Amino acid sequence: AQRVTQPEKLLSVFKGAPVELKCNYSYSGSPELFWYVQYSRQRLQLLLRHISRESIKGFTADLNKGETSFHLKKPFAQEEDSAMYYCALSGLGATNKLIFGTGTLLAVQP
Amino acid sequence: EPEVTQTPSHQVTQMGQEVILRCVPISNHLYFYWYRQILGQKVEFLVSFYNNEISEKSEIFDDQFSVERPDGSNFTLKIRSTKLEDSAMYFCASTRAASGSTDTQYFGPGTRLTVL
Numbered sequence: 001a002q003r004v005t006q007p008e009k010l011l012s013v014f015k016g017a018p019v020e021l022k023c024n025y026s027y028s029g030s031p032e033l034f035w036y037v038q039y040s041r042q043r044l045q046l047l048l049r050h051i052s053r054e055s056i057k058g059f060t061a062d063l064n065k066g067e068t069s070f071h072l073k074k075p076f077a078q079e080e081d082s083a084m085y086y087c088a089l090s091g092l093g094a095t096n097k098l099i100f101g102t103g104t105l106l107a108v109q110p
Numbered sequence: 111e112p113e114v115t116q117t118p119s120h121q122v123t124q125m126g127q128e129v130i131l132r133c134v135p136i137s138n139h140l141y142f143y144w145y146r147q148i149l150g151q152k153v154e155f156l157v158s159f160y161n162n163e164i165s166e167k168s169e170i171f172d173d174q175f176s177v178e179r180p181d182g183s184n185f186t187l188k189i190r191s192t193k194l195e196d197s198a199m200y201f202c203a204s205t206r207a208a209s210g211s212t213d214t215q216y217f218g219p220g221t222r223l224t225v226l
Contacts, residue, residue, distance in 0.1 A: 036217075042219075043113075043114075043201075043217050043218060043219045043220070044153070044201065044217040045216075045217070046214050046215075046216075049214070086152075086153065088153075095141065095143075095158035095160070095165045095166040096141070096158075096205070096213070096215075097143065097155040097158055097166060098143075098145070098153075098155060098203075098215060099155065100145075100152050100153040100154070101152060102151070102152045103152065103153075
């Protein structure tokens with residue numbers, strides 16, 4: 001079955017500490033992986049996608065097909081990074097629907 | 111920057127009543143989606159819509175649900191006879207992508223549906 005797993009519901013770190021939000025997936029083909037972010041009282045928005053291999057707001061994520069993982073990393077967390085982060089998978093059927101993980105709430109303490 | 115809009119932001123209804131949730135996708139987008147998120151759970155795909163017809167739907171999207179693009183701008187989700195378990199946040203999304211490619215999905219702010 002196609003599935004995205006985010007094992008941590010909450011990750012609390014201090015400002016300046018490294019951050020790693022874990023994401024594992026299960027998919028039989030070649031998926032596209034995304035990280036979406038939802039800041040307080042704002043809409044879901046795309047943070048980054050594996051296919052573009054770029055760094056957004058200091059975040060990076062590398063697709064590891066061997067470990068079926070797409071962990072999100074940032075070397076130095078900022079308070080403004082506090083948000084809900086969702087890992088998502090696409091490539092399913094012709095409609096590119098997204099399959100989401102349950103999300104991880106990142107809380108960056110001052 | 112253009113955005114997906116949704117109305118209303120919050121809808122309260124009695125069980126058994128019909129509700130219509132409205133979305134205005136980004137104007138040059140071709141694919142439209144509805145997702146829902148029950149409180150404390152993951153965002154789940156409901157349905158995708160392309161070229162004025164449903165292209166894919168999940169098992170959640172049963173006969174009580176329907177979608178429509180009544181004019182060139184609105185995209186609606188109708189629930190004919192709401193149940194308590196339909197209480198959730200409903201998100202609309204749109205993308206430029208034509209079939210076979212993957213493009214960024216842009217999400218609306220959501221409509222919180224509360225069924226009493």
